[in-house]
Amino acid sequence: MSGKRRWWRVLAALPLLGAAALGGARVATALWSQSVPISTEQVPTGRLDLTAAIGASITVPVQIQSQLSAPTTARVPLTIGNAGNVPLDYRLADVAWVGTPGSGTAALVPTIAPTASAADCGTGAVGSALTLTTGGSTVVSGSAFVAWRALAVGSSDVLCLSLQIPDALSAGFQLGSPTITLTFDAQSQ
Amino acid sequence: MTTSSSKDRRLVKGVLIGVAGLALLVGGGTFALWNDSDLLPGGDISTGDLSLDLVGEASWTLNGEPVTIGEVLLVPEDELMLTQPMELSAQGTTLQATLTVDMDALDGELVDNLTVASAYSPLPAGMTADGTIGPGPVNIDAAEMTASVTIVFDADGQDAQDATVSLSDITFELQQTV
Numbered sequence: 001m002s003g004k005r006r007w008w009r010v011l012a013a014l015p016l017l018g019a020a021a022l023g024g025a026r027v028a029t030a031l032w033s034q035s036v037p038i039s040t041e042q043v044p045t046g047r048l049d050l051t052a053a054i055g056a057s058i059t060v061p062v063q064i065q066s067q068l069s070a071p072t073t074a075r076v077p078l079t080i081g082n083a084g085n086v087p088l089d090y091r092l093a094d095v096a097w098v099g100t101p102g103s104g105t106a107a108l109v110p111t112i113a114p115t116a117s118a119a120d121c122g123t124g125a126v127g128s129a130l131t132l133t134t135g136g137s138t139v140v141s142g143s144a145f146v147a148w149r150a151l152a153v154g155s156s157d158v159l160c161l162s163l164q165i166p167d168a169l170s171a172g173f174q175l176g177s178p179t180i181t182l183t184f185d186a187q188s189q
Numbered sequence: 190m191t192t193s194s195s196k197d198r199r200l201v202k203g204v205l206i207g208v209a210g211l212a213l214l215v216g217g218g219t220f221a222l223w224n225d226s227d228l229l230p231g232g233d234i235s236t237g238d239l240s241l242d243l244v245g246e247a248s249w250t251l252n253g254e255p256v257t258i259g260e261v262l263l264v265p266e267d268e269l270m271l272t273q274p275m276e277l278s279a280q281g282t283t284l285q286a287t288l289t290v291d292m293d294a295l296d297g298e299l300v301d302n303l304t305v306a307s308a309y310s311p312l313p314a315g316m317t318a319d320g321t322i323g324p325g326p327v328n329i330d331a332a333e334m335t336a337s338v339t340i341v342f343d344a345d346g347q348d349a350q351d352a353t354v355s356l357s358d359i360t361f362e363l364q365q366t367v
Contacts (some may be wrong), residue, residue, distance in 0.1 A: 031365040032239040038271055038290065038338055039247065039356035045263040045299075045342065047350045086264050188264035 015038060020116035024041040050151075050186035053079045054161070055144035074163045080184065081156035087189040089148035094183040095132040110180055114132060114149075121160035129162065150189065164181070237281030241363045243287070244333075245274035251298075263354065270340040275361075276331045277313065285323035287365035288316070290338055294358035302349040304341040304354045305359060309334050324367065336361065 054076055066077075082088050092112070113129035115121050127131065149157060161182075247256045250270045261269065279286055290307040292300060311322065313332035316322045322329070340359070342349075 008306060031367075032363075033365060034239065034363040035239050036241055036243060036361045036363075037357040038273065038359045039258065041258045041356050043258065043263055043269070043345075043354040043356060045352045045354070048264075048347070056341070062342070086262060087260050108328050 001025055001083055003145075014020050046188060047084040048086060048089055048186060049082070049084035050184060051079075051081040051089060051156075052182075052184065053081070063133045075121050076161045076163075077115070077121035077160050078112070078152070078159040078182070079118065080159060082151040082153055085153055088151050088186050089189055090151060090184050090186040091146055091148045092130075092182060093185040094181075095138045096181045096183075097133070098179050098181050111162045111164065112163070112182070113160050116158065116161040118158050121158065126160045126162075129160075132182075163187050224273065235271045237276045238330075239281070239284065239286055239363060239365055241276045241361060243273055243361075245277050247271055258356075265342060265344045267342045268346045269342070271336070271340070271341040273336045274336065275336055276333055277316070277329055278331050279315065279322045279327050279329040279363075279364075281323075282326045283323075283367065284325040284327045284365065285321075286363060286365045288320040288322065289364070290359060290363050291362040292359045294360070295354070296358075298349055299352055299354055302342060302344045303354065304339075304343070306339045307361075308337045309348055310337075333357075 080090060095110070109133040111129040112132055113126040115126040120126065151157060161180075199269075247260075248254050248271075250272075251261055252268055253270075256269075258269075261267075263269075277288065288309070290305050292305050294305060295303065298345060307320065308318065309316070311334055312328045312333065315327040315329050316332075338359075340354075342354075
């Protein structure tokens with residue numbers, strides 16, 4: 001048999017192979033099946049959005065310059081809000097000095113406390129304060145304030161961030177420009 | 190002239206002979222061959238049935254509390270449960286099938302954050318708790334039962350927020366396997 005004839009036979013067999021393949025596929029799709037949606041409704045997922053807003057002066061030197069006349073403490077209101085659409089719980093997770101601390105940074109004692117309003121943070125009463133750092137080290141763990149606090153949708157908490165400046169600073173006190181960073185965790189309820 | 194006329198006559202003759210032959214083949218062929226017919230023994234053969242109908246009112250709970258499904262806003266660790274009455278028919282001498290809940294149609298982000306499970310009760314004879322029907326013979330004829338479908342939503346970090354779960358993408362799948 002010549003090579004040409006063999007090719008013609010192969011070509012002639014192709015439609016048969018195709019038909020056989022189609023037949024095989026049809027066997028698989030020939031089984032009975034039914035699909036019924038469990039519902040036609042749509043269910044949205046929520047949005048978790050914790051916001052933190054602080055007064056214009058968060059940088060320590062600004063506070064000291066403006067409030068050194070007040071004996072030893074500078075205060076800044078910090079507003080924690082729920083801008084999402086689901087209730088949430090939040091808590092203070094971490095405290096850190098960032099930037100370039102000066103030689104006096106370790107002498108500063110930042111504290112944080114819940115308060116009724118931003119105005120109260122100036123001179124009014126604040127809740128039980130949590131010391132955030134001492135000697136430059138974070139000390140928030142184990143405090144009651146580290147517990148979760150609830151925030152309804154659209155509501156906010158005012159926290160009063162205070163910086164206590166020791167009465168007697170060392171002769172070589174140079175504060176530099178340190179900034180304190182607070183990290184909050186949030187989770188949906 | 191004579192040659193042409195002779196040719197015409199031969200052509201007419203040929204056509205007439207052809208027509209006569211064809212008439213014999215078409216009209217007379219059936220009388221010329223033996224034939225017989227008889228009925229198959231055993232009577233009628235029936236086909237089976239495999240069908241699912243949702244009947245009655247569906248009800249939903251969210252973390253165990255009754256809820257209107259259109260008012261739900263899902264957050265991680267939420268557990269939605271659908272209770273849906275249904276009627277199942279599965280009949281066939283060799284039938285094997287499965288009844289499952291499928292969520293392949295959900296989009297990629299949500300499918301990673303949803304877990305779906307189903308349970309059925311009371312179980313008709315021939316069906317097991319995992320939704321397997323058969324192997325045959327199976328004769329489930331419009332059996333009334335209730336499906337409980339649990340949908341657990343879970344997500345980490347900021348995943349799957351402001352998304353929408355189209356429940357029409359979650360389906361009861363009744364599939365013959367053999």
